[in-house]
Amino acid sequence: MDNNNTLSWNVRGLNSKNKQQVILDVCGNNKVGIGALIETKLKGDRIRDLMNSSFVGWKFYSSSVVEGCILLIWKAHMMKIEVIQETSQLLHCRVSLVGVNLTYFLSVVYGSNQLETRKSLWSNLANVQRPVTPWLIMGDFNAVFYVDDRLGGRSISVKEMEDARHWLALGEATEMKTLGPKYTWTNKQDGGARIYSKMDRVFSNDSWFDSFPLPVSYVQWDVIYDHCYLLIKQGDFHSRGVKPFQFFNMWAVHENSRKLFFIIAYFHASLKKRQLSNHIISYVDANECFVEDYAKVVDYYFHHFKNHLGNASRASGQIDSKCISNGPVLSLDDQLHLIKPFTYHEVRSAMFSINSVKIPGLDGYGAGFFKVLWKDIGKEISVAILDFFISGKIPSALNDTILSLIPKVDQPSNATEYRSIACCNTFYKCFVTVWQWISLL
Template sequence: MNISTWNVRGLNDPIKVVEIKKFLASNNISVVALLETKVQEKNSSKIQKKIGVGWQWIMNYEHSPRGRIWIGWKHALVSVQLIQKTEFCVHCHVATKNGLFDTIFSAVYGLHSVDTRRPMWREIITFSSTVNCPWLVMGDFNAVLLAADRVNGNAVTEGETKDFDSCMDTAGLAELKSCGIYYSWSNKGQGNLRICSRIDRAIANALWHSKFVDAVVDYLPPGISDHSPLVMSYNIQLGGGSRPFKFFNYMADHVLFLDVVKKGWDVSCPRGGSMFKVWTKLKAVKQGLKELHHKDFAKLDERIEGLRADLGQIQIQLASCPTDSNVQQSERECSETLKKFLYIQESAYRQKARI
């Protein structure tokens, strides 16, 4: 199941329509939110037909005459039901026809100043109080969240980040795991005039994170836009049952291990017998350890291969400039991280061999 959002910065150019169509096909997108289309409502159906007859669409022209948010979906595979739409957000219920994926999805487009974005934060917080199921929020927030989210340009200030941070905290939202390009937007400037920032994001509530633990968001190259498309991928397992829980000894060395165990064991269970209470506490500990493992140890072999490749590239770079202290530091850090994960992998192999 792949859900995407992309600020395309206008869809009136036929070349962009062709690129969008290829993007949707090559990335196997089932649901997409196209932002800032700049298409008049009278021309929207003509452009949507060019994207493909297999798509159905929801738009927010009632609140934004420039067609700021279009949500499209492959109706043969997915059903989408509108919940609410405003100038800033379109909220809908998304479910696959086979019943294996079900969530609330909100596509977001933030305006360009701190003051004009505040109604959007209030709307997200208000909507969060009505949600009691997995909820995914994706789009162009037009706001940075961290001090490191901008390169060049004005330094990130607390005034820029506090509204976003407060909204996520109040609404119970947290960012999804991501890969690919870090900065999702650039002004396309040359040399030191290029400003890059991370203003496109995918965030979700606790129910989403606990249910779709393997979901990841890929920040792809921007192509014909100045924004990167975001692709949330979740592999729907057609086989039966989830993987059994296995405890690996190396987890006991994690700095958060004891805290996770204590938090799980402290779960209250007012009803049931003693054995049921023990079972409930063990289940809570297991869930905490699974989340810890997924966060810091998942796909261990892939991580190691990635670190090997990174270290090789750094050392090639170091060969051409052996006195560069920054590259030397990068080599040291990458090498230490690789060794750490190699020791973890060896510990896992040793434990499996005993079993």
């Protein structure tokens, strides 16, 4: 699997020896096992001559239907290809990896630049022949999906997005996480005439995420092309920690919610695609290079936020009691009021004052969970919290905090483009809420 990355590139002609060498270098440097070269403008014997002379060791597929538009190349010793469906805008095939019991479907797209002609592409994608198995869709769609997919030129209209959005709404595939430039094509004009657009994309279905660890597509420019190339990497099988459990308040509306909570001691329900998209698997260093080594990525982010949060410090001096006695002091009644033990009712009030949708900490249980089940567990919760004010000790596990990184931009590439949010356990929040009431007495 180490040499099975996937390439998609609109090369806008493949006659130039310089272009051919650039493609070979990209494939070699990035361990590409299969690639789709789009808009080659080559037909018939010229394709075969090119492959035999320049792409030694590669197999290819072309036909009278897709030639000039899509050229599929792959390493023969790594995989077998079976073409299932082809049109002038779509090449759909089955890919069987050699030596691995794994088969997936690959759809290469070269959308027409005419809106009406492109309608057949969306229809074919919606009805493509495939069983429930991993599916990868990639290529130059020549279409926009969102209003910010173009920079410069005329504004994007609803009509331009309509067909693409309807296909996406079918829920058959979702766009893969992308790292690199937002836009994938430019008209290379000067000044105010310059236009950028996102026309090249990668999509995959749920089964793809089940079969391949942490897939991600990289977008890279090359100076001699007007399109970026898309490089789909499968990621490494490193242990990246366990996604913390989280209780969702919507479970509380279930008619048998109490029975459900007590029968199931641990219920982990999360959206796999969202988890994968949230993984941080690389960063861009000072030399504008992607760093993907897992140990280096962890070390980089860990030390950045450790330094960002600062270090523990202690008071530099002792309290001067004489100085304090010169100012206003509490009466004896006030002092007795301050040391009066908290009650179960005050603990309950503190818990119910916490917003039910506050993000939980490491244990996964937000205030909504405790509110729903207060009649069943409220006494135990109150005893635990009141014990803190008697003993002055809190179990370290209840003081654990998750540092969640929230992206400031669409495609963060380094630590400064994340905002850190500390997510404390609800127990700890309740401790603090009760403690803060002292200052209001």
